[in-house]
Amino acid sequence: MTANLKRLLAACLLALASSAALAQYPSRPIKLIVPIPAGGAPDIAARVVGQKLSELLGAPVVVENHAGSNGNIAGDMVAKAPPDGYTLLLGQDSLIAINPHLYAKMPFDPLKDLVPVATLVANQFVLAVNPSLPVRNLQEFVEYARRTVPPLPYASGGNGSQHHLSMEILKLRAGIDLLHVPFKGGTPATMATVAGDTAAMFAGTSSKPQIKAGKLRALAATGAQRSPEFPELPTIGEFYPGYEVTIWLALFAPAGTPEAVLVRLRAAVEKALAAPEVAQRLNAAGGVEPFTTTPDEFAALIRSDYDKYGKIVKAIGVKVD
Numbered sequence: 001m002t003a004n005l006k007r008l009l010a011a012c013l014l015a016l017a018s019s020a021a022l023a024q025y026p027s028r029p030i031k032l033i034v035p036i037p038a039g040g041a042p043d044i045a046a047r048v049v050g051q052k053l054s055e056l057l058g059a060p061v062v063v064e065n066h067a068g069s070n071g072n073i074a075g076d077m078v079a080k081a082p083p084d085g086y087t088l089l090l091g092q093d094s095l096i097a098i099n100p101h102l103y104a105k106m107p108f109d110p111l112k113d114l115v116p117v118a119t120l121v122a123n124q125f126v127l128a129v130n131p132s133l134p135v136r137n138l139q140e141f142v143e144y145a146r147r148t149v150p151p152l153p154y155a156s157g158g159n160g161s162q163h164h165l166s167m168e169i170l171k172l173r174a175g176i177d178l179l180h181v182p183f184k185g186g187t188p189a190t191m192a193t194v195a196g197d198t199a200a201m202f203a204g205t206s207s208k209p210q211i212k213a214g215k216l217r218a219l220a221a222t223g224a225q226r227s228p229e230f231p232e233l234p235t236i237g238e239f240y241p242g243y244e245v246t247i248w249l250a251l252f253a254p255a256g257t258p259e260a261v262l263v264r265l266r267a268a269v270e271k272a273l274a275a276p277e278v279a280q281r282l283n284a285a286g287g288v289e290p291f292t293t294t295p296d297e298f299a300a301l302i303r304s305d306y307d308k309y310g311k312i313v314k315a316i317g318v319k320v321d
Helices: 003-024 041-057 069-079 093-102 138-147 162-174 186-195 205-212 259-274 276-286 295-316
Strands: 030-034 061-065 087-092 114-129 152-156 178-182 200-204 217-221 246-254
Touching (some): 030 041, 030 069, 041 061, 041 114, 041 259, 069 087, 069 093, 069 114, 087 093, 087 114, 093 246, 114 138, 114 162, 114 205, 114 259, 114 295, 138 217, 152 186, 162 178, 162 200, 162 295, 186 200, 200 205, 246 259, 259 276
Parallel strands (some): 030 061, 030 087
Antiparallel strands (some): 087 246, 114 200, 114 217, 114 246
16 A cells, blocks of 8 residues: 555545544533633623533533633633634633733734634623712713812723723713722622722623612613613713623634534524523523624624724723733
């Protein structure tokens, strides 16, 4: 047997083995890596959707939390995992579209080392203030902030977080000055604002209990449309056209994952998000809504957000080492 014939035979055997593996996918548990600690909205979304995917795919989906470095640790783990569909990432838009502009050196390239699988859920922020602040709406907040010296302190989930960038965009659009006080996550930022240590913040809709209890006062929402959770609130874009911040979570796989695996995963995600019980659990537990797109729409969304946040990070000059 010639050397060329041996190589051809080996290639054919490898292709047959790969085809057989794809036909059996998944044949063992799938790890879903989440970049935040247990309990937050992304973790809740991962567990709700992961449970339904387990049923649809016929294999366990095991959620693992690997927090740190604004999601870079989890993203790097998945980017360097074997591209076989058994290690997936619950990716936040901040990890994909903000971190590359924020960090001087990334351990991986989110746009090259990860492949988008499917969008999962979307949400928006609510501009919320401590009830002791003498403001009842966005216009009053802007006017009060203009008159206040020293500047009002506002809380965020960390330098370069979407909480941070959302407020910086509002500062630029409204022409106001505020003092940024970063925390390690949205939960401690919310606690600080409830306690009155900070005056304002952009809170996720998971803060609905505090708002309904009067511990926070909601003024406006950041989405393109009014929030289903707070339909009475105007959007900031109604006062400052073009202002819009929508938060999304999605499934990613290592680059090089076979297309057949991606197709199988996308179909399962679409079925999972269409299930009424999944939508109800997502909304009740984390205040998020199922968010379904085509692969082309998802790719366009990533590029749009990447460009948008790149300009914002450059404008405010924030960097993280």
